[in-house]
Amino acid sequence: MKPATIRDVADAAAVSVAAVSRVLNDGPVAEATRARVLDAIERLDYRPRTAARELRAARPSTLGLVLADLANPFFAQLADRIVWEARARGAQVVLLTTREDARFEDEAIQALSSRRVAGVIATPTAANSPAWSRLAELGTRLVFVDRAVEGVAADRVGIENEAITYEATSRLLALGHVRVGIVAGPEASSTGRERVQGYRRALADHGVALDTALVRYAPFRGDEGADAVGALLALPDPVTALLIANTAQSAACARRLRQAGIAVPEAVSVIVFGDEPWTELYDPPMTVVRQPVAMLATHAVELALRETGDPVEVRAAATLVERSSVRAR
Amino acid sequence: MKPATIRDVADAAAVSVAAVSRVLNDGPVAEATRARVLDAIERLDYRPRTAARELRAARPSTLGLVLADLANPFFAQLADRIVWEARARGAQVVLLTTREDARFEDEAIQALSSRRVAGVIATPTAANSPAWSRLAELGTRLVFVDRAVEGVAADRVGIENEAITYEATSRLLALGHVRVGIVAGPEASSTGRERVQGYRRALADHGVALDTALVRYAPFRGDEGADAVGALLALPDPVTALLIANTAQSAACARRLRQAGIAVPEAVSVIVFGDEPWTELYDPPMTVVRQPVAMLATHAVELALRETGDPVEVRAAATLVERSSVRAR
DNA sequence: AGCATGAGTGTAACCGATATCATTAAGTTT
DNA sequence: AAACTTAATGATATCGGTTACACTCATGCT
Numbered sequence: 001m002k003p004a005t006i007r008d009v010a011d012a013a014a015v016s017v018a019a020v021s022r023v024l025n026d027g028p029v030a031e032a033t034r035a036r037v038l039d040a041i042e043r044l045d046y047r048p049r050t051a052a053r054e055l056r057a058a059r060p061s062t063l064g065l066v067l068a069d070l071a072n073p074f075f076a077q078l079a080d081r082i083v084w085e086a087r088a089r090g091a092q093v094v095l096l097t098t099r100e101d102a103r104f105e106d107e108a109i110q111a112l113s114s115r116r117v118a119g120v121i122a123t124p125t126a127a128n129s130p131a132w133s134r135l136a137e138l139g140t141r142l143v144f145v146d147r148a149v150e151g152v153a154a155d156r157v158g159i160e161n162e163a164i165t166y167e168a169t170s171r172l173l174a175l176g177h178v179r180v181g182i183v184a185g186p187e188a189s190s191t192g193r194e195r196v197q198g199y200r201r202a203l204a205d206h207g208v209a210l211d212t213a214l215v216r217y218a219p220f221r222g223d224e225g226a227d228a229v230g231a232l233l234a235l236p237d238p239v240t241a242l243l244i245a246n247t248a249q250s251a252a253c254a255r256r257l258r259q260a261g262i263a264v265p266e267a268v269s270v271i272v273f274g275d276e277p278w279t280e281l282y283d284p285p286m287t288v289v290r291q292p293v294a295m296l297a298t299h300a301v302e303l304a305l306r307e308t309g310d311p312v313e314v315r316a317a318a319t320l321v322e323r324s325s326v327r328a329r
Numbered sequence: 330m331k332p333a334t335i336r337d338v339a340d341a342a343a344v345s346v347a348a349v350s351r352v353l354n355d356g357p358v359a360e361a362t363r364a365r366v367l368d369a370i371e372r373l374d375y376r377p378r379t380a381a382r383e384l385r386a387a388r389p390s391t392l393g394l395v396l397a398d399l400a401n402p403f404f405a406q407l408a409d410r411i412v413w414e415a416r417a418r419g420a421q422v423v424l425l426t427t428r429e430d431a432r433f434e435d436e437a438i439q440a441l442s443s444r445r446v447a448g449v450i451a452t453p454t455a456a457n458s459p460a461w462s463r464l465a466e467l468g469t470r471l472v473f474v475d476r477a478v479e480g481v482a483a484d485r486v487g488i489e490n491e492a493i494t495y496e497a498t499s500r501l502l503a504l505g506h507v508r509v510g511i512v513a514g515p516e517a518s519s520t521g522r523e524r525v526q527g528y529r530r531a532l533a534d535h536g537v538a539l540d541t542a543l544v545r546y547a548p549f550r551g552d553e554g555a556d557a558v559g560a561l562l563a564l565p566d567p568v569t570a571l572l573i574a575n576t577a578q579s580a581a582c583a584r585r586l587r588q589a590g591i592a593v594p595e596a597v598s599v600i601v602f603g604d605e606p607w608t609e610l611y612d613p614p615m616t617v618v619r620q621p622v623a624m625l626a627t628h629a630v631e632l633a634l635r636e637t638g639d640p641v642e643v644r645a646a647a648t649l650v651e652r653s654s655v656r657a658r
Numbered sequence: 659a660g661c662a663t664g665a666g667t668g669t670a671a672c673c674g675a676t677a678t679c680a681t682t683a684a685g686t687t688t
Numbered sequence: 689a690a691a692c693t694t695a696a697t698g699a700t701a702t703c704g705g706t707t708a709c710a711c712t713c714a715t716g717c718t
Contacts, residue, residue: 003445003467005704016668021706030666045463050444051383052705055673060380065424069409073606076405080398083426087433092440095394095424097412104416111421115379116332134374138332251606258610277402277580278607281587334674345698350676359696381675384703 004044013040024048054116061091063304064112064140066122068100068220073276074247074291075123078145081297082121089305091118100221102127109135116140119304124149126188145300148190155303156313159291161191164318165198165245166205168271168289171320172241173206176329177269181214181232181239183225183253185246192217195245195273214239218249225249226256233260233268240268240329245289247274254282269326284324292316333373342369353377383445390420392633393441393469395451397429397549402605403576403620404452407474410626411450418634420447429550431456438464445469448633453478455517474629477519484632485642488620490520493647494527494574497600497618500649501570502535505658506598510543510561510568512554512582514575521546524574524602543568547578554578555585562589562597569597569658576603583611598655613653621645 010017013036022029023037040046054060063086067075083093094115096108102125109131112120119141124132132152136142142154165182172180182199185192196215203210213235216228225246232239244253250272257264264270264284272279272288279286299314339346342365351358352366369375383389392415396404408424415422423444425437431454438460441449448470453461461481465471471483494511501509511528514521525544532539542564545557554575561568573582579601586593593599593613601608601617608615628643 003442006706007704017705018668018670018707019666022667025706027707028666033666047439047443049384049704051380051389052673052703054380055378055384055675055704056706057673062423070399070405070412071409073402073405076399076402076408079405079408079424080400080426083399083424084428087425087436092444093424094391095408095412095422096416097409099413107416110376113332114376115421251610254610276606278610281580281583281607282610283612335676336674346675347677347698347700348696351697354676356677357696362696378674381673381703384674384705385676386703 004046006046006048008044009037009040009046012044013037059118059307060116062115062117063091063093063301064108064115064117064120064122065093065095066098066105066108066112066120066124067095068098068123068125069248070095070097072248074146074274074293077293078297081294082301085297085301086305089301091301091305098125100125100219106131113138113140119143119306121145121300121304123147124152126186141304141306143300143304145296146191147185150190153311155311157296157299157303158191158315159296159318160315161194161318162198162201164289164320165195165243166202167198167320168243169199169202170206172243172269172271172326173202173208175241175269175326177241178208178329179211179214179235179237179239180208180241180243181216181229182243183216183218183228183232183246183249185217185248186219187217189220192246199243199245218246220246220248223252226252229253229256230260233262241326242268242270244270244272247276250274250276251278254278254286264325265327269329271320271326275321280323282325286325287323288321290319290321292318333375335375335377337373338366338369338375341373342366388447388636389445391444391446392420392422392630393425393437393444393446393449393451394422395425395427395434395437395441395449395453397427397452397454398577399424399426401577403475403603403622406622407626410623411630414626414630415634418630420630420634427454429454429548435460442467442469448472448635450474450629450633452476453481455515470633470635472629472633474625475520476514479519482640484640486625486628486632487520487644488625488647489644490523490647491527491530493618493649494524494572495531496527496649497572498528498531499535501572501598501600501655502531502537504570504598504655506570507537507658508540508543508564508566508568509537509570509572510545510558511572512545512547512557512561512575512578514546514577515548516546518549521575528572528574547575549575549577552581555581558582558585559589562591570655571597571599573599573601576605579603579605580607583607583615594654594656598658600649600655604650609652611654615654616652617650619648619650621647 006017009020086093098105105125105128121143123146129149136153144154145157148156218224218228244250272286275288275290279288295316335346338349412422427434450472452475458478465482473483474486477485547553547557573579601615604617604619608617624645
């Protein structure tokens with residue numbers, strides 16, 4: 001049977017469609033009318049159609065979420081919280097994934113601009129900034145979370161990458177490590193750059209010279225993170241401590257350590273970015289940098305649903321969670 | 330600036346809106362006209378609005394995805410593949426989560442019936458079958474994946490729970506284990522029931538009497554899985570093998586084993602359902618039941634976008650992946 | 659009594675696509 | 689040249705809501 005429309009409800013309640021609409025959007029309606037309408041709605045199991053609403057409304061209540069990859073637990077958690085926060089605010093989420101590929105990202109941007117969503121929350125790839133800009137100019141609220149690309153009028157939500165990497169590196173240096181390797185995200189990514197910057201500042205402050213051979217940029221997808229770990233361990237003067245600052249590669253890196261039979265923390269101390277479930281189950285439990293996922297999600301959703309305002313930047317503090325993968329040199 | 334509408338394009342190309350629409354949906358148009366229209370579309374950066382299309386169209390191209398919890402890697406992977414498969418077919422996905430709570434699930438169902446999506450893919454909670462039925466009667470294609478609830482005209486996609494649990498249990502029994510504990514999903518869930526059934530059949534076939542104290546049902550959320558493991562280990566005649574057949578509880582169970590200082594597989598052999606990243610990083614690497622997530626996703630999307638046809642049931646084979654957490658008694 | 663006020667309601671335009679149906683132009687047949 | 693196809697195109701109703709505007713009628717005020 002055909003679902004009821006607003007006109008069916010109006011007929012059933014013997015009022016006009018405007019009255020029904022007013023009941024729905026709590027406009028001014030007499031108590032008696034409201035009761036009759038609500039009763040009719042109940043009887044007919046009426047539910048206003050989102051498509052019709054969004055067509056007329058200035059601001060739809062749908063959000064777009066563009067993530068690289070849901071198989072990455074960090075993004076999965078982020079998505080979980082974002083969907084949850086959106087629900088609390090009466091918004092729904094259209095989910096799209098890019099697999100870190102600019103082509104798919106562009107496709108996603110097109111799809112979302114057709115959909116005229118209220119806002120978009122995204123972990124962008126560096127290669128698409130014109131497309132992002134056009135989306136922003138269309139009036140869609142744009143929020144970059146975790147990473148960001150330059151030159152786009154978007155809100156930014158992320159952690160204090162520079163500061164937390166400085167802290168993590170300092171911890172290792174303070175324990176006597178001198179050969180500290182870092183596996184970061186791509187140099188083209190904001191997280192990659194910021195984290196390496198914190199790393200360099202820590203070295204400088206501790207009077208340790210930078211050895212560029214110890215800085216490895218790995219893409220977010222694939223297994224190059226593991227190869228980077230392999231390379232760092234195979235150096236003539238190998239690392240004694242390792243900073244895995246590329247969340248997407250952390251499991252691959254850990255797998256490599258295990259396979260290579262490296263004793264952690266005896267042979268090498270390790271700090272991993274991202275508090276994923278496995279880090280606690282690993283032997284030994286990993287010292288990690290925990291990202292405040294819930295807070296990132298809350299801010300992102302809030303910004304994405306905001307009506308007006310200039311682009312802002314929100315930085316949440318990450319914390320170093322000490323477990324057992326780090327020891328003094 | 331306001332985004333262009335189909336009328337703007339029609340004006341710019343000096344044709345009627347009908348002609349533009351025909352170009353968009355490749356109806357019969359003269360080559361010259363098509364070229365002019367495409368040029369205008371390009372110039373104005375026109376993109377047809379999804380809301381308007383969905384309002385008019387009989388079948389929208391949007392899918393609903395209702396998952397319990399994206400923090401669970403199995404669901405996250407499933408979501409990832411489903412979004413991917415949908416993209417390949419030109420459909421988008423609206424994501425909703427329930428946290429295993431019937432109230433939120435009902436909310437999600439309402440939201441989706443307003444949206445008049447083409448189909449819904451869901452991991453249902455047992456308590457909401459009337460709401461699911463109403464959604465199905467509205468003409469929305471309904472696909473239950475992983476779990477199912479009875480009495481609803483929905484497609485079902487899942488693994489052969491009974492068979493794979495039979496296989497896993499048999500493996501343990503064949504190695505001489507007699508006290509085999511199982512931590513399953515809730516008795517009210519289809520997966521919980523089916524897996525315990527496979528377990529029982531294996532016991533019967535191997536001539537081992539069923540001890541109901543060894544069968545533990547744990548909810549999908551919370552930490553009761555760990556408590557169940559604790560209880561099974563604290564029995565006067567404790568288990569020597571453990572089947573963790575509740576994917577959502579597997580990490581919690583592993584954490585408990587680790588905390589309790591149980592040697593795996595020396596003290597107790599373990600088989601875990603769900604090939605999550607941590608199972609390979611655990612010490613020792615866990616023997617697991619791998620679910621064919623990609624296949625489940627493909628079937629689910631295909632069924633959800635199908636126009637007609639009676640409800641069908643698809644069962645994919647799961648496989649036992651042997652690693653190092655199982656040994657002979 | 660006469661008029662302003664305002665709460666409650668209804669009518670109809672509108673959002674931006676799609677699809678039906680009528681119309682026009684060009685080509686074919688006799 | 690008239691009649692008849694056939695292909696391309698245009699005018700317009702339609703989907704199901706929201707909302708601007710006009711209207712009614714009871715109440716308060718001078």
